[in-house]
Amino acid sequence: SAESRTHSELSRSCTLQVVDSPGFLLFKEFCLSEIEEGVPQLKFYEEIKDYEKLDSEEERQSRSRQIYDGYIMKELLSCSHPFSKKAVDHVQSHLAKKQVPPTLFQPYIVEICDSLRGIIFQKFIESDKFTRFCQWKNVELNIHLTMNDFSVHRIIGRGGFGEVYGCRKADTGKMYAMKCLDKKRIKMKQGETLALNERIMLSLVSTGDCPFIVCMTYAFHTPDKLCFILDLMNGMTPASCLLTPS
Numbered sequence: 001s002a003e004s005r006t007h008s009e010l011s012r013s014c015t016l017q018v019v020d021s022p023g024f025l026l027f028k029e030f031c032l033s034e035i036e037e038g039v040p041q042l043k044f045y046e047e048i049k050d051y052e053k054l055d056s057e058e059e060r061q062s063r064s065r066q067i068y069d070g071y072i073m074k075e076l077l078s079c080s081h082p083f084s085k086k087a088v089d090h091v092q093s094h095l096a097k098k099q100v101p102p103t104l105f106q107p108y109i110v111e112i113c114d115s116l117r118g119i120i121f122q123k124f125i126e127s128d129k130f131t132r133f134c135q136w137k138n139v140e141l142n143i144h145l146t147m148n149d150f151s152v153h154r155i156i157g158r159g160g161f162g163e164v165y166g167c168r169k170a171d172t173g174k175m176y177a178m179k180c181l182d183k184k185r186i187k188m189k190q191g192e193t194l195a196l197n198e199r200i201m202l203s204l205v206s207t208g209d210c211p212f213i214v215c216m217t218y219a220f221h222t223p224d225k226l227c228f229i230l231d232l233m234n235g236m237t238p239a240s241c242l243l244t245p246s
Contacts, residue, residue, distance in 0.1 A: 023133040030129040035120060041112045044071050048105040060100040067105065068095060083111050135217045136203070145220040150229075152178060161185050161195065162225065166232065176217065177233070181226040195226060202228060 024045075031039040047070075051063045068091060075081035076088070087107035094104055124130050150167040156177065157164035162185065167178040186195050202216035218229035 023136065026129040026133050027124055030124050030127055031120065034123065034127070039116075039120060041115055045109070045112050047071065048109060051105065052102045054102075057100060060102070060104075061098070064091075064095065064100045064104055082115070083108060087111055132215070135215070145218055145229075147222060147227075150176075150178060160189065161191060167229070169229075175232045177214070177230045179228040179230055181228075183221075183224055183226065186226075199226070199228070202230075 028042055031042060044067075047067050051060060051067060054060045054063060072081065072083075072088060072091065081088070084107075090107045091104060094100065149170055151170060153166040153168070155163050156166050159179075161181040163180055165178045165180065166175065168175050181195055186192060199219060203219070205213050205215065214231045214233060216228050216230050220227050
């Protein structure tokens with residue numbers, strides 16, 4: 001039916017969004033920690049992606065043969081190759097002609113993504129790792145948020161370029177820390193590069209799941225401020241903890 005086709009297309013799109021981005025690290029971590037039977041496709045996928053990054057044809061010649069021997073031929077000989085004959089023929093015909101384009105293993109990428117759309121990916125969608133991936137996508141897509149999307153509360157910290165406020169997102173009710181950098185102060189102190197680097201680094205580390213890093217969920221700007229929406233961490237500041245005898 002049209003509905004089932006639409007669901008299938010959305011599922012494939014979602015899978016591709018995850019495995020073809022930094023979200024792959026979250027998906028890999030989930031599989032290694034939560035899936036007991038293992039997901040051997042992930043290593044194959046990583047090998048192909050490393051191959052696609054190679055610049056010289058000489059390097060691709062060598063790596064393509066290693067991948068073919070280690071993942072394709074080895075499984076063909078043991079009659080355990082789970083991929084289609086079409087994918088095998090595509091790679092074999094190119095290797096026979098000594099043609100090694102970056103897209104040599106593309107049919108395998110498509111089939112690996114299709115194979116991951118089952119129970120494993122559904123479990124991933126229900127996990128905290130997928131929530132973190134969605135937060136990263138919100139940052140990446142630069143969703144057009146404004147101050148009107150948040151209810152701003154008291155100041156919880158101050159810095160060289162601005163203040164940090166407690167805030168609540170209007171549509172979800174979730175509490176965050178809103179770090180507001182004043183554009184005039186940034187320009188006056190020639191801190192443009194520093195502010196930009198902070199934005200970039202926050203977006204990169206927010207794809208992980210480290211309990212010691214405050215992650216950024218959203219970012220936007222107003223005519224006079226740059227705003228980073230961060231995890232709200234309850235408790236004292238590091239300085240307060242060091243000064244507290246207990």
